Amino acid sequence: QRIMESTSDAQSGGAGGRSTWDAFTAAEAGWENLRQSRPFEYDGAWPARTQGGVPPPRPFVSDDATLGPPVAWEALRAAAAPGGGGMEYDAVVCGGTLGIFVGAALQARGVKVLVVEGGPLRGREQEWNISMDELLEMVELGVLTQEDVDDAVTTEFPGCRSGFKNREETPLRGGYFSNGETGYETYTAAVLNLGVSPTVLIERAAERFKAAGGTVMEHTRIGGIVVSDSAGAAVDLGDKGTVTARLVLDAMGNGSPISAQQRYGKKPDGVCCVVGSCAGGYDRKTNTLGDIIYTNGQIQDKGSNGNLQYFWEAFPVGIGRNGVDPGTSDVKTTYMFTYLDADAERPPLSDLMDDYWRLLPEYQPSISDPEKDLDVKRVLFAYFPTYRDSPLQPAWGRVLAVGDASGIQSPLSFGGFGALTRHLGRISGAVTEALEGDLLSREYLGEINAYTPNLSAAWMFQKAMSVKVGQRVDPKFVNRLLAVNFEVMDGMGDRTIRPFLQDVIRADGLLGSLFNTFLADPAFTPQIIKHVGIPALVDWVGHVSMIIAYTGLHGVVSPLLEYYLKGSVTDPREQFRWRRRMEAWKFGSGMDYKFG
Numbered sequence: 211q212r213i214m215e216s217t218s219d220a221q222s223g224g225a226g227g228r229s230t231w232d233a234f235t236a237a238e239a240g241w242e243n244l245r246q247s248r249p250f251e252y253d254g255a256w257p258a259r260t261q262g263g264v265p266p267p268r269p270f271v272s273d274d275a276t277l278g279p280p281v282a283w284e285a286l287r288a289a290a291a292p293g294g295g296g297m298e299y300d301a302v303v304c305g306g307t308l309g310i311f312v313g314a315a316l317q318a319r320g321v322k323v324l325v326v327e328g329g330p331l332r333g334r335e336q337e338w339n340i341s342m343d344e345l346l347e348m349v350e351l352g353v354l355t356q357e358d359v360d361d362a363v364t365t366e367f368p369g370c371r372s373g374f375k376n377r378e379e380t381p382l383r384g385g386y387f388s389n390g391e392t393g394y395e396t397y398t399a400a401v402l403n404l405g406v407s408p409t410v411l412i413e414r415a416a417e418r419f420k421a422a423g424g425t426v427m428e429h430t431r432i433g434g435i436v437v438s439d440s441a442g443a444a445v446d447l448g449d450k451g452t453v454t455a456r457l458v459l460d461a462m463g464n465g466s467p468i469s470a471q472q473r474y475g476k477k478p479d480g481v482c483c484v485v486g487s488c489a490g491g492y493d494r495k496t497n498t499l500g501d502i503i504y505t506n507g508q509i510q511d512k513g514s515n516g517n518l519q520y521f522w523e524a525f526p527v528g529i530g531r532n533g534v535d536p537g538t539s540d541v542k543t544t545y546m547f548t549y550l551d552a553d554a555e556r557p558p559l560s561d562l563m564d565d566y567w568r569l570l571p572e573y574q575p576s577i578s579d580p581e582k583d584l585d586v587k588r589v590l591f592a593y594f595p596t597y598r599d600s601p602l603q604p605a606w607g608r609v610l611a612v613g614d615a616s617g618i619q620s621p622l623s624f625g626g627f628g629a630l631t632r633h634l635g636r637i638s639g640a641v642t643e644a645l646e647g648d649l650l651s652r653e654y655l656g657e658i659n660a661y662t663p664n665l666s667a668a669w670m671f672q673k674a675m676s677v678k679v680g681q682r683v684d685p686k687f688v689n690r691l692l693a694v695n696f697e698v699m700d701g702m703g704d705r706t707i708r709p710f711l712q713d714v715i716r717a718d719g720l721l722g723s724l725f726n727t728f729l730a731d732p733a734f735t736p737q738i739i740k741h742v743g744i745p746a747l748v749d750w751v752g753h754v755s756m757i758i759a760y761t762g763l764h765g766v767v768s769p770l771l772e773y774y775l776k777g778s779v780t781d782p783r784e785q786f787r788w789r790r791r792m793e794a795w796k797f798g799s800g801m802d803y804k805f806g
Contacts, residue, residue: 309461333408365405405534478595486545493576663756
């Protein structure tokens with residue numbers, strides 16, 4: 211509390227979420243409510259009725275004229291009436307922090323877009339860490355220029371370490387079994403090795419968006435949304451009036467009220483809890499590389515709160531670009547995170563934060579007392595709920611979730627900027643085509659957020675790295691699993707380990723690493739099966755089978771379909787469906803990943 215109250219940086223969004231003591235207590239209350247909540251069944255087809263004693267959710271989105279803001283229904287009827295002028299916008303993007311990139315990509319394609327942001331449209335001071343190839347996706351789409359990217363990159367270092375150790379030993383040589391089950395570590399170049407300024411990225415994207423004709427409304431709270439499949443949508447903006455559009459895009463993140471309405475009564479299937487800080491006072495000479503995922507201890511026994519495996523992540527801050535200023539900055543961002551469920555017995559965030567400060571000197575031996583040795587600039591914390599039914603299918607026509615609101619990010623990550631850049635071209639192209647063909651019903655929009663087996667398969671990794679309350683497990687289980695697996699992937703080369711570290715699962719790397727991991731540690735297989743359970747394993751095998759099938763469909767069927775669609779299919783609805791299916795095959799198999 212003393213450390214947090216000494217910092218004045220109160221921000222939210224992205225990895226680490228919010229900062230300061232007041233924001234922490236709010237996050238703690240939210241985490242407590244989530245843990246204590248109980249799941250229940252509720253049929254969303256009857257949203258205005260009490261079902262089995264369960265009251266209906268707040269109708270943030272409604273296609274029932276008896277629900278929702280009356281002023282919004284009036285505006286929609288007026289715009290849709292003969293001589294009413296039609297909808298004001300093609301698309302309204304709700305949520306500006308990441309939504310501005312969606313809006314800019316659409317505006318660059320000729321779509322008339324409004325971006326609505328509840329607060330000021332600005333990035334936080336905390337750097338986002340990303341790879342250059344992900345940033346260049348924005349350049350290709352016309353959202354940013356190369357000059358914008360160059361100005362936004364404030365930190366560049368060669369690459370990141372991945373390591374899994376039962377005790378701290380750095381540097382660590384050899385494999386897991388050859389070094390006495392201490393662990394394994396490896397280095398991967400050019401992955402998450404850039405620190406970029408969110409302020410610069412958002413400012414530049416907003417400038418290009420406005421220059422192309424886009425509109426931004428800041429400090430504007432959304433009171434509700436009403437939709438009509440035949441007419442359009444209207445968004446209630448409170449004292450700022452009402453706007454109408456043909457399509458509403460939900461970019462409000464994992465706390466979206468639209469997603470909450472759709473998932474009413476559901477608890478998340480998994481959670482990633484994150485605590486950390488950005489601080490000066492670390493050793494300058496060693497502040498030249500990052501850690502992308504790292505452990506230096508065994509599974510922690512938290513008593514009645516269950517068992518937790520703590521992971522670390524760290525990135526240098528302000529060391530310049532292209533090796534110009536390495537070893538000149540003592541500022542570093544460090545995160546400690548863990549995977550768990552939302553069971554009522556799980557520990558509060560304050561316990562995790564206490565463990566973070568207690569364990570930080572062991573992880574960063576250049577300090578001994580964080581409160582005395584560090585100049586803490588920001589304290590970071592958040593919990594990121596994840597759901598198996600992702601990406602989220604639309605519940606209404608004319609409303610589509612994008613980014614974190616849709617759950618398109620990997621359940622292993624805690625922030626969706628990288629996932630957004632990966633899918634931005636696909637989503638903006640599909641949305642543009644849907645608007646051009648007036649294919650805005652729930653059925654057609656559902657094709658955009660289609661099933662992606664590699665995203666579903668990632669759930670097994672999160673499950674394997676977490677321990678259920680009351681479950682008994684060898685304290686070395688997670689480190690043994692990951693150390694052997696990463697040793698195998700490292701031996702298979704960059705084409706295997708690099709996509710995995712960027713949350714992309716491909717059949718070639720997955721099958722090869724599974725086979726070689728079994729050969730390297732066959733006696734461990736029964737423990738893995740016992741830990742994850744037969745039902746989960748069967749479900750996972752089904753998703754892996756679909757990754758293989760999607761790989762074949764993308765490589766063999768898609769080229770033939772492209773030729774067929776150009777010459778033989780004239781119905782735009784069928785063209786839309788098949789293009790979305792080909793995209794699902796490509797992205798669902800990881801074949802969209804670009805090497806080089």
